[in-house]
Amino acid sequence: MKLAYYPGCSLEGSARDYDHTVRQLCRDLGIWLVEIPDWNCCGASSAHMTDHEIGMRLPIRNLLLAQQVGLDILVPCAACFQRLKAADQSLRADPGYWDVKDYSSPPAIVHISSLLARDDILARIREKVSMPLQDLTLACYYGCLSLRNPRVTGATDWETPTTLEQIVRAVGAAPVSWSHRTECCSGSLTLTRPDIAVRLVGDIVRAARRAGAKAIVTDCPMCQANVESRQLELGQAEPGLPVFFATELLVAAISGSYPAGQQKVHLIDPALLNRFFSQAAPAGEGPR
Amino acid sequence: MNSELIPTEAGNQKFLQKLQAMGIDVHACFQCGRCSSGCPIGDFFDLQVMEVVRLASYGAEDILLQSKTIWLCAACETCATRCPNAIEIAGLMDVLRSLALKKGIAPAEPRVPMLHRSFLDSVKHWGRIYEIGMLAGYKLRSGDLTGDMKLGLQMFTKGKLKLVPQGIKGKAEVRQIFSGKGKEYDR
Numbered sequence: 001m002k003l004a005y006y007p008g009c010s011l012e013g014s015a016r017d018y019d020h021t022v023r024q025l026c027r028d029l030g031i032w033l034v035e036i037p038d039w040n041c042c043g044a045s046s047a048h049m050t051d052h053e054i055g056m057r058l059p060i061r062n063l064l065l066a067q068q069v070g071l072d073i074l075v076p077c078a079a080c081f082q083r084l085k086a087a088d089q090s091l092r093a094d095p096g097y098w099d100v101k102d103y104s105s106p107p108a109i110v111h112i113s114s115l116l117a118r119d120d121i122l123a124r125i126r127e128k129v130s131m132p133l134q135d136l137t138l139a140c141y142y143g144c145l146s147l148r149n150p151r152v153t154g155a156t157d158w159e160t161p162t163t164l165e166q167i168v169r170a171v172g173a174a175p176v177s178w179s180h181r182t183e184c185c186s187g188s189l190t191l192t193r194p195d196i197a198v199r200l201v202g203d204i205v206r207a208a209r210r211a212g213a214k215a216i217v218t219d220c221p222m223c224q225a226n227v228e229s230r231q232l233e234l235g236q237a238e239p240g241l242p243v244f245f246a247t248e249l250l251v252a253a254i255s256g257s258y259p260a261g262q263q264k265v266h267l268i269d270p271a272l273l274n275r276f277f278s279q280a281a282p283a284g285e286g287p288r
Numbered sequence: 289m290n291s292e293l294i295p296t297e298a299g300n301q302k303f304l305q306k307l308q309a310m311g312i313d314v315h316a317c318f319q320c321g322r323c324s325s326g327c328p329i330g331d332f333f334d335l336q337v338m339e340v341v342r343l344a345s346y347g348a349e350d351i352l353l354q355s356k357t358i359w360l361c362a363a364c365e366t367c368a369t370r371c372p373n374a375i376e377i378a379g380l381m382d383v384l385r386s387l388a389l390k391k392g393i394a395p396a397e398p399r400v401p402m403l404h405r406s407f408l409d410s411v412k413h414w415g416r417i418y419e420i421g422m423l424a425g426y427k428l429r430s431g432d433l434t435g436d437m438k439l440g441l442q443m444f445t446k447g448k449l450k451l452v453p454q455g456i457k458g459k460a461e462v463r464q465i466f467s468g469k470g471k472e473y474d475r
Contacts, residue, residue: 009416009417009419010417012450013418013448013450015448016447016448038457038458039456040416040462041417043408043411044407045363045404046404048363049381049386050382051386051389051408054408054465054466055382057465058462061461061462144364144365148365148366148369149365150369151368158369183328184364186362187363188403189362191436192400192403193360193400196360200328200329229439229443267442
């Protein structure tokens with residue numbers, strides 16, 4: 001399988017390890033990625049929230065570049081995914097409105113979890129696992145933008161999605177049933193109104209604990225950063241819940257190791273994974 | 289919320305026409321309250337989401353543009369997703385924010401548009417986000433020089449922040465998108 005790849009800005013910055021594990025996982029699963037040449041920022045929330053025109057034209061440039069690559073686009077970031085979908089929808093309806101002459105072969109836009117939760121890919125993951133994360137209780141956390149608005153994202157199960165649960169089950173983990181799977185982490189308000197971020201993250205983490213989760217797993221770089229960083233301000237009596245990327249857990253289970261370089265990027269100590277990898281973990285760098 | 293009567297003839301017709309042109313059918317609201325009850329930020333709002341929708345249908349633009357709500361909305365899309373009449377409520381919030389900026393109305397939560405501005409400046413300059421530059425721009429604009437210093441340092445020492453910005457080749461194309469020239473900006 002060959003896909004165009006749109007990493008997005010987070011995966012070049014604060015979520016670089018997400019990018020590494022996406023690329024590693026795709027190598028492991030025989031998925032060939034072609035990074036969209038010279039891609040630009042999708043505009044994220046800031047663009048569409050303040051200027052419709054800019055919010056559409058930024059992702060449109062990426063779609064046109066992807067159309068030249070001629071492959072469907074894999075998008076790991078939930079925010080980028082939603083912005084590309086919104087632009088794609090508007091472009092398909094009326095390319096002329098956006099001064100686009102040819103949008104006759106639009107690429108499909110695929111969020112990472114819907115790719116990984118495909119039956120054939122799940123089978124491949126199960127085949128490759130060398131160190132199952134047996135009975136690790138995880139709260140699968142989706143957040144907002146890979147699901148909502150379903151009129152844009154095309155999500156079919158936006159209130160009770162199951163893709164992350166299916167994915168982590170494939171590596172032996174035990175997803176818990178809990179209440180806050182699709183609640184908002186506050187997004188970019190975390191910088192301007194940290195008080196609101198702390199409240200929402202506190203609700204999410206308490207809900208995950210109530211359900212018996214030992215960690216949270218997500219597919220959104222914004223959620224990962226917010227739920228780990230704002231947890232530090234909750235004054236929790238117990239150690240915080242680390243927030244993993246789904247791809248991070250998959251790469252660990254497939255490779256049978258959880259390298260020190262990967263552990264280091266967490267703001268909350270992910271030591272609970274060591275019981276699976278204590279003998280297998282080689283010292284050194286994170287996955288490349 | 290203000291309990292004075294809002295005369296319908298005071299409604300801003302241009303505003304209502306803009307919503308109609310964008311397919312945001314605020315008149316379809318029957319005040320069921322699903323939007324407000326699902327909103328994760330509602331506790332911090334000065335106008336609840338269902339009030340925003342109803343005021344929009346009155347064309348009561350001024351009240352809306354001066355509210356905190358339009359800036360505290362996180363664009364999580366829970367309201368629009370759950371609206372039984374499929375009103376594009378999150379799209380309505382987008383329209384309100386951009387109108388407030390275009391009209392130069394002092395934002396009730398000034399730091400929020402400052403962050404958006406810093407973010408977009410970075411995109412305009414490099415074509416992609418350069419996080420350190422974006423954050424520095426926001427800190428200078430907002431005067432919030434000390435907030436999250438510890439977190440920033442932690443992220444820095446963990447190698448989560450890229451030190452050197454990486455501009456794209458198509459910077460000129462991206463700047464064109466921001467330039468405000470051309471017929472599309474009359475829309």
